[in-house]
Amino acid sequence: MSDRYGDSTRAVKAVSSQPIPGDPVGPGPVLASAFHLSDDEGSEANTYGRGSNPTWSQLESALAQLEGATTALTFGSGMAAITAALRVTAKPGSVLVVPADGYYQVRRYAAESLVPLGITVRGVTAEQIYRAAEDADVVLAETPTNPALDVVDLHRLAQICHARGARLLVDNTTATPLGQQPLSLGADLVVASATKALSGHSDVLAGYAAGSHPELMAALERERLLAGAVLGSFEAWLVLRSLGSLGLRFERQCQNALALATAVARHPKVGSVRYPGLPDDPSHPSAVAQMKRFGGLVSLELADAAAVHALVRHSELLVASTSFGGIHTSVDRRARWGDPVPDGFARISAGIEDTDDLVADVLSALDA
Ligand SMILES: Cc1ncc(COP(=O)(O)O)c(C=O)c1O
Structure with a gap:
């Protein structure tokens, strides 16, 4: 999207539909688990609701624009997005760094579900994360941290991660894409809860991942399809409706x-x-x-x-x-x-x- 626009304009444009006469300016949710199939059996878009949905696609396009990503994928909650990203990037034998001073359920998930898989999990503070990244395979940073609000220097951290081929995932929940753009600072993937400011009315749980590495995004999409932690289409619409403001x-x-x-x-x-x-x-x-x-x-x-x-x-x-x-x-x-x-x-x-x-x-x- 054009850089000449301010952020409110970008948010409104991101949720705008195509100007097709007769179509609604603010389209409603497409509530569907199953879609009519074409004779083209190779075509995968909009066949079954766990794989894709037109309301997700609209929301994903808006989120990708706001995060400066080629692709965004919605999930049923921020935790669903974060845990899918960790499962896809950290494998048995990997060293995974997670925030010790960030959202507490992330480190709990890592300890309870990833350590038994043979992943070494290191919980570190915002201050310790640069040193820890020097021998990690996957680093999840949260900035500003929730709740102490320490800021991690993402440019510096991305340089450390990439020097050794580690993946950098950044939780952008507290900052939002209007506060900070982790992908432009070197992150490989943004993960976030849309339950917070993005939806903004305390009435829906949602999450997303956004990035521009084709293989990583394809692996995440496959993980979502198979694990099934999807966002309901009505909930996707609630987030889309809120994103414009x-x-x-x-x-x-x-x-x-x-x-x-x-x-x-x-x-x-x-x-x-x-x-x-x-x-x-x-x-x-x-x-x-x-x-x-x-x-x-x-x-x-x-x-x-x-x-x-x-x-x-x-x-x-x-x-x-x-x-x-x-x-x-x-x-x-x-x-x-x-x-x-x-x-x-x-x-x-x-x-x-x-x-x-x-x-x-x-x-x-x-x-x-
Ligand atoms: C920084 C941060 N990341 C992720 C999450 C998880 O989001 P959700 O509750 O949508 O699963 C939270 C929830 O409070 C959070 O504060």
């Missing part, structure tokens, strides 16, 4: 996140704040170098678990929820899920409320 929503989320991070950093009840967009954040230099926007997540540390619950209770706008990227500003106490963070560590996902309302509400909830 991603530019607007994400812009506001980033703006709200920066305003919240700046405001709470000065509050006496807040111990520390992490947001890659804050000029004094340790990740700011790498974030500036590779991110176009710094995302909608802010992490902060309060005194204890009770202080996090009190923050939500005293607020009129915050909701307690463990997902992120939705239109509502939400708070999640990450120690609840076993993340290696202090009890009072809260991850805030900025929604699309008016910035002044949100900042005033959070400050008054902290004061209460």
Whole structure:
């Protein structure tokens, strides 16, 4: 797609249908498990719903455009996309590096399902990942990490991986393709949850992988067909419908996140704040170098678990929820899920409320 367009224009164009007179401007979902077959028995497109579906194809084309990939493949959830990518790239005998400070269910999957297959799994932090990549076959990076929001320098990591022929997979969930383009920084494959900002309304689970290596994408498509972790076509349509407004929503989320991070950093009840967009954040230099926007997540540390619950209770706008990227500003106490963070560590996902309302509400909830 043309570089002259801004990101909201790109998002709208990515979900636009062909201008065929009489056809809907916003096509609905194609709900089908089986399609009429042609006499051409070699033709594989749209025969059975586990292999392909026209609504997936529309969504995949939009995702590929936004990620700067030749191909995108949708999956039933972010985990379905990530685990399929790990199964395809890591084989018995491989050394696989996964984030120790990223989304916890990924390292749990690696430990429970990949180690017994004879794959050596090394869990490392964002700081340790460059050294670990020096003797790995497959590296999965997450940046900014969920929940601490450390940034991995993807250009540097890609150089290390490619010098030894290792594959670099990047989880782009927290940044979104409007925040960062891992493929252009050297990643071999993007994997992500579309359950978060891409769909943005906390009403659907979805995931995708995007890349430009034909063999890798073909292997992933085959894995999806055989393992069957597919996205329902109605769910694909929900994501497609939301994607057109991603530019607007994400812009506001980033703006709200920066305003919240700046405001709470000065509050006496807040111990520390992490947001890659804050000029004094340790990740700011790498974030500036590779991110176009710094995302909608802010992490902060309060005194204890009770202080996090009190923050939500005293607020009129915050909701307690463990997902992120939705239109509502939400708070999640990450120690609840076993993340290696202090009890009072809260991850805030900025929604699309008016910035002044949100900042005033959070400050008054902290004061209460
Ligand atoms: C960074 C990251 N990657 C992947 C996932 C998994 O996505 P899903 O819940 O859609 O399977 C999550 C879920 O929170 C996540 O935070």
